[in-house]
Amino acid sequence: MENIIPSAKFNQYPVFVTYSPTKGRYFVAKRDIALGEVVLKCLPLSTAPFDNHRKRYCHTCKIYNSSSNSFKFYCKSCDLCYFCDRECFNQCFPIDQKIYEKNLKVNDEKVIYNKSLFLKHELTCNISRKFSTWNINDKHMKSVVRLLVQILAERLIEKRNDLNNENSSELNEQTSSVFISKNSDFPVALKNNFQDFLLLQSHLLDWPNDIKRDWLKHEKFLMNLLKSSKLLDEDDKFDDLLHMISKIESNGFGVYYKCKGKSILFGRAIYPYASFFNHSCDANCDAILSTLVDDESELLCNDKKLHGEMNFVALRNILKGEELTISYIQDENGLLPLQSRRQKLLSEYYFLCQCCKCITDEKQYRKKKKNVKNRNVKLNM
Numbered sequence: 001m002e003n004i005i006p007s008a009k010f011n012q013y014p015v016f017v018t019y020s021p022t023k024g025r026y027f028v029a030k031r032d033i034a035l036g037e038v039v040l041k042c043l044p045l046s047t048a049p050f051d052n053h054r055k056r057y058c059h060t061c062k063i064y065n066s067s068s069n070s071f072k073f074y075c076k077s078c079d080l081c082y083f084c085d086r087e088c089f090n091q092c093f094p095i096d097q098k099i100y101e102k103n104l105k106v107n108d109e110k111v112i113y114n115k116s117l118f119l120k121h122e123l124t125c126n127i128s129r130k131f132s133t134w135n136i137n138d139k140h141m142k143s144v145v146r147l148l149v150q151i152l153a154e155r156l157i158e159k160r161n162d163l164n165n166e167n168s169s170e171l172n173e174q175t176s177s178v179f180i181s182k183n184s185d186f187p188v189a190l191k192n193n194f195q196d197f198l199l200l201q202s203h204l205l206d207w208p209n210d211i212k213r214d215w216l217k218h219e220k221f222l223m224n225l226l227k228s229s230k231l232l233d234e235d236d237k238f239d240d241l242l243h244m245i246s247k248i249e250s251n252g253f254g255v256y257y258k259c260k261g262k263s264i265l266f267g268r269a270i271y272p273y274a275s276f277f278n279h280s281c282d283a284n285c286d287a288i289l290s291t292l293v294d295d296e297s298e299l300l301c302n303d304k305k306l307h308g309e310m311n312f313v314a315l316r317n318i319l320k321g322e323e324l325t326i327s328y329i330q331d332e333n334g335l336l337p338l339q340s341r342r343q344k345l346l347s348e349y350y351f352l353c354q355c356c357k358c359i360t361d362e363k364q365y366r367k368k369k370k371n372v373k374n375r376n377v378k379l380n381m
């Protein structure tokens, strides 16, 4: 748990990671940070739209187009991966690669097919098709397993890469990047690999029995499914998978699009480095996804290479040495009382919130309680 991520990883950003026994690892400001400043940019390790949103979510560039009923390009085999245009389709299916290379260019920069995307799809297409036979209505569980499948595929690709003694940096280079751009903005978004995912915190041991029981009901189906696709290692036990599932649950980000002023959740994603943001009920940072569309369904960001990228932005001026936090729960106006906030975080994330606001509120609550008790004692005298 004390595994601290080397600061060098965040060289370009005004942050570093440190550790506290009560809250684990967390981000701290390396210098004063101004309101609105981007403190971190990350690319997803894996993303999973909910079933009813998959046809409007581009598997390659990660755009969500709420104004489209369904994208025209998709994998007819798994019916899970949809693509906003031919260009994105060809990133995943290099069959048309020759035609593609001849005809397509983005801003005069050569666009190459994404080897990692292609390999991952090859490894998971079969399993995605078999998913339709999974008798479960829980969209949360489904999206968690979809993320798990992609993460296991990532593990296999990285392992094969090591075995083949290939230049792993070459594949890692392509792991999360969609379009390779010569003049990408500085600082560039951070990419992650399976080892980064392994560093994340699991709360499996804190799970209530009913949650564990729910997952155990599906043990046979999931183990068979994963074994048949060769995504499992020989020594993988269901318990190992449950730890990964817990990592996904405790560290996953909801991905939203905007419609009529409301944020609508369309899936989940894993951004391992971004998972070092602890929660605060008075957070000083917020996560913004480049895939967002505004009320008129117009894309806020037209640059394909930036879709799926999560930007973390300062919500106020932050002093050097301050902890950087985001909010895991929705409480826009800060109206939820201490008990409700803590209860929500306990039931959804399995931890007792120790943020500054909760600690201050708790002290006030105790003081009030003590005063009432003293008053009652006096009245009884």
Ligand SMILES: C[S@@+](CC[C@H](N)C(=O)[O-])C[C@H]1O[C@@H](n2cnc3c(N)ncnc32)[C@H](O)[C@@H]1O
Binding pocket: 001, 022, 023, 024, 025, 026, 200, 201, 203, 250, 251, 275, 276, 277, 278, 279, 280, 349, 350, 351, 352, 353, 354, 355
């Ligand atoms: C997304 S991770 C954040 C990074 C984490 N501290 C670590 O070391 O990996 C979420 C976990 O961090 C801890 N955490 C985050 N915010 C916290 C808070 N306000 N109070 C106590 N623990 C917190 C909890 O264990 C939670 O499950």
